[in-house]
Amino acid sequence: MLESLNQIERQALNELEATQDEDSLQRWKVAHLGRNSPLMRVFDQLGALPKEERPTIGRRANEVKRALETAFEGRSQALIQAAVQRSLQAERLDVTLPGRPIARGRLHPNTQTLRRIYRIFGDMGFQVFRSREVETDEYNFELLNIPAHHPARDMWDTFYTTTPGVILRTHTSPGQIHVMRQYAPEPIRVILPGMCYRYEQVSARKDTQFNQVEGLAVGRNITFGDLKGTLTDFARRMFGENVRTRFRASHFPFTEPSAEMDIECFICGGAGCSVCGGSGWLEILGSGMVHPVVLRNGGYDPQIYSGFAFGMGPERITMLKHRIEDIRHLWMNDLRFLEQF
Secondary structure (H helix, E strand, C coil), X not given: CHHHHHHHHHHHHHHHHCCCCHHHHHHHHHHHHXXXXXXHHHHHHHHHCCCCCHHHHHHHHHHHXXXXXXXXXXXXXXXXXHHHHHHHHHCCCCCCCCCCCCCCCCCCHHHHHHHHHHHXXXXXXXXXXXXXXXXXXXXXXXXXCCCXXXXXXXXXXXXXXXXXXXXXXXXXXXXXXXXXXXXXXXXXXXXXXXXXXXXXXXXXXXXXXXXXXXXXEEECCCCHHHHHHHHHHHHHHHHCCCCCEEEEEEEECCEEEEEEEEEECCCCCCCCCCCCCCCCEEEEEEEEEECHHHHHHHCCCCCCCEEEEEEECHHHHHHHHHCCCCHHHHCCCCHHHHCCC
């Protein structure tokens, strides 16, 4: 048996020297170290040997196995080094060629729009206030003059959690209550950006998650004229001095009176197209005077204080500025699209 092990070792080492590539090396490993190799069969036969021979044969078999494994690793490294050398000799490298440019990261178009909005309102004296994305039903609806079973709740397709009364916020308006309760009765002028979530059918104009920027100003003697002047100035700074705007009467439970603001369609110049639905106008935000109930819930006396609020979608503004026809492009992380910005 010892002579058989010696013969197995010599034959295996001789055949290993003859291997010239990775395929032949793997075939050698299967033939000499695989489950059905002659060496493995020796291990299977140890139980049938006399007791006095087993230690000697077992020890020698393990020595042969370790020797073959070590030789296999050495041959594998040698073949790898030989392949590298052949590659270096066969392939020419022109060191005078210019290097490959390193791709530079850029701000996402949504981020660019958000920063532009922050800058514009910052110049007007507004501060950025952050509020939480996971809200309570009380803050998201009830304190905003939308009690339980109010039909206006159908306007927001809400994501509910397994905890009763806890939801993903459907708009940034709950931040109004947070900021008012933190600063009342001091005058405030803030914007509240953040992500919102609605269980809606994904389309070219809507998605289940989206950014929103809420605006709020509360103080003495604030009028609808202040609201209109602020938003008109914003539109001119965002879209250009010559942009045309209009306000349309609307309804929101937390503002009274309420209005939506449109800008003239960039695509058709107001003539009417598929993007603006033939109207020549595109809606960019909703707004209004803060409802007295909301002011009172925020800690302000509506007999003394008044305020205005608005909410805009940065994705919609990004689409308008860059003539993007499908909102889904902003969330697909397609570099062919993003590199244009």
